[in-house]
Amino acid sequence: MKFNQLGNTDIKVSEICLGTMTWGEQNTIEEAHEQLDLALEYGVNFIDTAEMYPVPGQQHTYTKTEQFIGKWNKMQTHRDKFVLASKVAGPGSMDSYIRNSDIRKSAFSKSDIKTACEASLKRLNTEYLDLYQIHWPSRVTNFFGRLNYEHITPEIEVSFNERVEALNELIKEGKILHWGLSNESPWGVMKYLEAAKETNTPRPVSIQNPYSLLNRSFEVGLSEMAIREKIGLLAYSPLAFGALSGKYLDGKRPANSRLTEYGEYFTRYSSEHAQNAIRAYVELANDVGLSPATLALAFVNKREFNTSNIIGATTMEQLRENLATSEVTLDSDTLNRIEEIHKVFTIPCP
Numbered sequence: 001m002k003f004n005q006l007g008n009t010d011i012k013v014s015e016i017c018l019g020t021m022t023w024g025e026q027n028t029i030e031e032a033h034e035q036l037d038l039a040l041e042y043g044v045n046f047i048d049t050a051e052m053y054p055v056p057g058q059q060h061t062y063t064k065t066e067q068f069i070g071k072w073n074k075m076q077t078h079r080d081k082f083v084l085a086s087k088v089a090g091p092g093s094m095d096s097y098i099r100n101s102d103i104r105k106s107a108f109s110k111s112d113i114k115t116a117c118e119a120s121l122k123r124l125n126t127e128y129l130d131l132y133q134i135h136w137p138s139r140v141t142n143f144f145g146r147l148n149y150e151h152i153t154p155e156i157e158v159s160f161n162e163r164v165e166a167l168n169e170l171i172k173e174g175k176i177l178h179w180g181l182s183n184e185s186p187w188g189v190m191k192y193l194e195a196a197k198e199t200n201t202p203r204p205v206s207i208q209n210p211y212s213l214l215n216r217s218f219e220v221g222l223s224e225m226a227i228r229e230k231i232g233l234l235a236y237s238p239l240a241f242g243a244l245s246g247k248y249l250d251g252k253r254p255a256n257s258r259l260t261e262y263g264e265y266f267t268r269y270s271s272e273h274a275q276n277a278i279r280a281y282v283e284l285a286n287d288v289g290l291s292p293a294t295l296a297l298a299f300v301n302k303r304e305f306n307t308s309n310i311i312g313a314t315t316m317e318q319l320r321e322n323l324a325t326s327e328v329t330l331d332s333d334t335l336n337r338i339e340e341i342h343k344v345f346t347i348p349c350p
Contacts, residue, residue: 001043001326004307006083007205008230009178011130013083015301016326017046017234019312024064025054026256026314032068035319040074040082042323048208048234048310050087050135051120052098056262059097063123070125085131085234086124087182087208088116090138107138109158110166117170132167132176133208136183143183145268147217147350160195168201180206180234186221189231204231206307211235213244213281213296214274214349216342223305232307235300239311240349243269244296246282256314268349277345284341288334293318297325299338 003012018039023032036047053065066086069075089098091107099116106112117132136143140152167179181189181204189207196203207226211218211233218226218233226233239245241258248269253260259269268274285295300309313319330338 013046017308019310021055052089066123083130087133087135113166182208208234226305298328
């Protein structure tokens with residue numbers, strides 16, 4: 001397992017990170033703990049979660065994932081062996097049950113961030129988080145499948161300075177070691193960097209955004225920032241909710257799979273354009289003797305701006321295949337053929 005530096009910190013994280021967003025919905029607590037044990041055994045030292053997990057967010061499952069992790073026996077005996085990350089949720093469709101019904105006005109205020117973090121620590125049964133992330137912007141901008149920015153004013157937002165000051169207080173209290181962003185735009189990253197400089201507080205060390213063969217929008221403005229500012233990508237949805245495995249082609253809907261169960265939430269992977277792109281990558285994988293999932297994950301693993309690739313699995317078989325991609329390096333011919341496909345299918349699933 002290869003390890004990369006997390007931003008400008010002295011922390012090294014595994015090239016592959018274990019994602020957890022299916023735990024509590026598609027996976028039981030026993031299955032979650034089995035995945036954690038295998039990942040740790042394989043050399044993974046990075047675990048990512050969030051207060052709103054599992055996905056899709058629902059009131060009756062809210063915080064279940066963190067609770068499952070907190071009940072893992074190695075949370076106490078092996079806490080120093082892994083890097084644990086979680087996130088504070090922002091306003092959205094589930095306002096009424098996340099912390100308080102007034103979250104749309106108070107999201108990311110100092111009290112909101114600190115309350116959310118302390119609740120996550122309690123559920124996770126740990127005294128600190130190695131990385132705490134702002135899950136998504138509270139303003140209207142391009143994230144969760146949106147590309148065509150529409151400027152809406154006025155916006156009710158807590159200042160960026162107040163946010164970074166809240167995170168700094170959590171660092172001083174020993175509740176978090178570092179902080180990062182998620183689903184952010186270049187402008188948002190710039191504003192956080194400015195705020196950290198103005199308040200003389202720690203900068204963000206990472207950004208968790210979607211990145212896959214079907215969604216390379218991160219490359220447009222954020223990849224340069226990730227490298228130059230040492231805010232490395234933590235790539236999520238590298239398999240596009242499993243679509244890049246090819247298992248949904250030709251209208252197939254395997255039992256117990258994410259798009260079979262929750263396809264109405266993630267329609268961007270089902271368009272004809274998306275299906276044609278997926279088919280092209282599946283054919284390439286078959287031609288070079290790799291599984292489609294291995295091709296897709298190996299591509300993300302080795303990107304210069306990527307710090308860690310967040311994989312998720314609902315079965316142990318899937319997890320083993322995903323973990324094994326850390327040992328795969330795509331040759332230059334395969335990479336060139338990927339670029340040829342990308343020219344035809346450019347960001348079909350933002």
